[in-house]
Amino acid sequence: MPELPDVEHYKRYLTATALHQPIARVQVVAPALLTGITPQALGRMLKGKRFESARRHGKYLFIALDNGHWLALHFGMTGSLHYFRQPADAPAYSQCLFHFDNGFTLAYVDPRKLGRIALTDDPQTLIRKHQLGADALALSAGKFIDLAAGQRGQVKAWLMQQNLMAGIGNIYSDEILFQAGIHPRQIIGKLDEASLKRLYRALRAVLKTAIDAQADPEQMPASYLLPRRHAKGRCPKCGTPLERLQAAGRTAWFCPRHQPG
DNA sequence: AGGACGCCCTGTTCGC
DNA sequence: TGCGAACAGGGCGTCC
Numbered sequence: 001m002p003e004l005p006d007v008e009h010y011k012r013y014l015t016a017t018a019l020h021q022p023i024a025r026v027q028v029v030a031p032a033l034l035t036g037i038t039p040q041a042l043g044r045m046l047k048g049k050r051f052e053s054a055r056r057h058g059k060y061l062f063i064a065l066d067n068g069h070w071l072a073l074h075f076g077m078t079g080s081l082h083y084f085r086q087p088a089d090a091p092a093y094s095q096c097l098f099h100f101d102n103g104f105t106l107a108y109v110d111p112r113k114l115g116r117i118a119l120t121d122d123p124q125t126l127i128r129k130h131q132l133g134a135d136a137l138a139l140s141a142g143k144f145i146d147l148a149a150g151q152r153g154q155v156k157a158w159l160m161q162q163n164l165m166a167g168i169g170n171i172y173s174d175e176i177l178f179q180a181g182i183h184p185r186q187i188i189g190k191l192d193e194a195s196l197k198r199l200y201r202a203l204r205a206v207l208k209t210a211i212d213a214q215a216d217p218e219q220m221p222a223s224y225l226l227p228r229r230h231a232k233g234r235c236p237k238c239g240t241p242l243e244r245l246q247a248a249g250r251t252a253w254f255c256p257r258h259q260p261g
Numbered sequence: 262a263g264g265a266c267g268c269c270c271t272g273t274t275c276g277c
Numbered sequence: 278t279g280c281g282a283a284c285a286g287g288g289c290g291t292c293c
Contacts, residue, residue: 003286032270059287077287078271093271112270114287130288153263162288171286229286231275249265251284 002075002115004136004167005210007061010073010081011054014063014106017083019051021100030095033110035118045069045119046098055123057135058166062123069119072126076114082107136167137207144200148188155191155199156184157248168203170250171226172210176202177254178225183261184245184252229253 028039213219
């Protein structure tokens with residue numbers, strides 16, 4: 001479930017569990033997830049080191065090692081982290097396991113194997129390499145308005161462009177547009193200033209609210225679209241059946257009454 | 262520039 | 278009920 005709020009949750013989870021303990025061994029189950037490094041080299045690099053802190057940029061999680069290097073995790077569509085002690089508690093689809101001297105293990109779990117694990121000497125290096133824009137929650141209102149100027153694409157696709165602002169994916173772009181009352185196919189450059197400001201406020205409110213809810217749909221406010229994104233879903237504000245369309249290669253769910261096209 | 266598509270993977274849901 | 282098809286919260290490359 002890895003958009004910005006999910007990855008922020010993983011960051012906090014990791015920070016609360018897996019820091020400052022020497023790594024005894026790294027077990028790579030799916031080598032294809034590693035980019036730019038072999039399982040052997042990763043093991044050599046991490047053995048005896050500790051995770052010292054974590055930082056998030058968009059959908060990327062960066063974990064600082066006590067040797068100056070950083071582990072970079074991207075979670076694809078189905079990635080997550082789990083910390084456990086008993087081997088029997090190892091989650092299914094654990095693709096990379098970090099075993100600590102204290103007997104605990106941090107598992108990088110990813111059934112579909114679309115995530116990626118890399119090592120970098122600096123998060124900025126990787127951010128540049130992937131041409132990521134500012135983290136969506138670090139973007140000022142002014143910069144947001146500037147990014148919109150002259151853009152002729154659809155607003156949903158625009159929100160999801162990681163090189164403009166990093167962290168928003170299919171689910172949260174739907175939620176932001178719903179809360180702002182904007183149709184996903186609206187042309188971004190044609191939105192008036194009031195709409196753009198509403199969109200910006202919705203972006204911040206939705207992402208922060210989702211983080212507070214630990215990115216768990218069950219804990220989101222009743223006014224949220226998120227848990228209703230399915231064929232029988234209805235608008236939480238007016239009960240109108242939700243509609244779907246394709247945008248940016250993904251399925252957008254929206255309320256035709258609150259988000260008129 | 263922007264959009265559509267295919268591909269990488271595999272588990273789940275849908276529709277006949 | 279059973280089965281294959283379509284779909285799923287991402288990102289990248291290609292083509293038009």
